[in-house]
Amino acid sequence: MADVKVTELVVFTALFLLVTVLGFVASRWRRAESLEHLDEWGLGGRNFGAWITWFLVGGDLYTAYTFVAVPALVYGAGATGFFAVPYTIIVYPLVFLVAPRLWSVSHRHGYVTPADFVRGRHGSGGLALAIALTGIVATMPYIALQLVGIEAVLKAMGIEGSWPLWIAFIILAAYTYQSGLRAPALIAFVKDTLIYLVVIVAVVYIPTKLGGWHDIFAAADKKFASTPPPPAGPADGTILSSAQTLGYSTLALGSAMALFLYPHSITGILAARSRDTIKKNMAALPAYSFVLGLLALLGYMAIAAGVTPTTSGLNNKPDSNTIVPLLFDKMFADWFAGVAFAAIAIGALVPAAIMSIAAANLWTRNIYKEYLKPDATAKQEAQMSKFASLVVKLGALVVIITLDPQFSIDLQLIGGVVILQTLPAIVFGLYTRWFHRWALLAGWAVGLFCGLFMLYDIANPLTGKQHFAGSQWALSRWGFDTKYTMYVGILAVLINAAVTVLATLALRAAGTPVGEDTTRETDYHVEAGDPGVIRAEAEAGEAAGVAGRPPAD
């Protein structure tokens, strides 16, 4: 512990304490009569306006792991890592099209989770269970990864051991339990302000110290040129090789579609006050993408600054996720490095809180209430969800402390492919009732199997990793005479959709019952204030009887 950086640690701790206080104070912020309803604890009263939604969803989607991993990818492989920019550009137009429909039908019927919608739309408990389990499984490793972000920062400050992670997560768990979605919403203001400050200072200040952008890109070119060309070396460079282009765009597209389907994104969207709030936000959220693009370029600055990754985790291999904290430590004055580290660590807390709330809501609504205790009251639902959020976070902590962090990174890679398989049931379901519920289930199962099989079967001879060594599938392995690769998630969801269409045709021809649809076309267009749209805050008490069950009941 000899080389603990005291100034950095003091600034870091002070900012961390500030958000801890905010987290607990949040339970009184925009207070409802009681937090003992899932609309209050789990969706912040369903009443967040444009500004809060902007901070909340921005804080939700751009996680600490993103801030650490994207520059690390650019540092290691170059242009490929920049896929995060087109990915976060196209996600908003896509969400603009789809999310208002989901918001309307959810506020008409009191849905809290995507699986609630699937249950009401397709009239299938089995399909809803599949969607809920997929959401929980995909979210868990994502929470664990937030801890990788905090760990990288602590390491850069010279702090070793797992006890600081325990402290961080006990604090996080306590205020999430206490305040629900209001806590990350309030903390997101601090997180995003710090991130913007740090990134803007970094991209203005660091290049001047490194001799300007020309020298930075020259250093990167030199590094990539020093590695042997594929297949003997990695496919790296400051622009893509022509073989990489299809993989680049399918990864961007697949990641964008997956991002919307993650339960924590949907939680952020459903917490908005109105359809209009969501649409307005889709025009304003790309401001974060600009920051992300600048952050990605930090990877090249790390190359030019001669930063080399330190070891991390149990395997004692160099961990490229440490390069951004190390770059900040090297280039900034101690006190500002402390601010930068706090920004990353707080950046981990916001999404971790929202993810645990989203996973807890899925458990409570679609497993506990559906199968274990159908007569649970609104208060019991909220209590169960609060408890489940603790279990989810504890699980993530145990995973990160006891297992190789690489395991969480692998799981998150799998998570994106897995969550994409819920696309037909949710997104197609928002537009049409043509697809048969059993066909959607069959497509989900086949898509999941094919996706996992492909990921398992991807090896990287350069690192000696036999399985789960990437998410790009070489089309030549299916006999196509091409050098192109594609993102596994896109291939799997295409297979999923094909199975769904064929099975629907077969099931419809056989006259199999289609299940009850408790929604109507107009439900997908209602706006806040329309008749029949729930207003949780105003009606917290009486809504207990309305929210959670379709009005037809």
Added chain:
Amino acid sequence: MAVHDREPASEPAPVRAAARRHVHTPAWNLLLLIPLVGTLIPSVYNRVGPTLFSIPFFYWYQMAWIAGSVAVTLIVYRMTRGER
């Protein structure tokens, strides 16, 4: 499709009236596909030159689409405001 048109008798009259309102999806939404076309064809922008402040085309072209995407989304938002 009879399921769609079912009107539960238990709902209040204003809810049932609202449910009969005419709805349509505005054609303006098609504009939202432009950013996808702009960013998902890497062979268009996968090159070094022309550089901007010494930054290769590959990077500043994609960054520029952030502004492009904001502009398109704003236009669609303004033109479809109040529509459902």
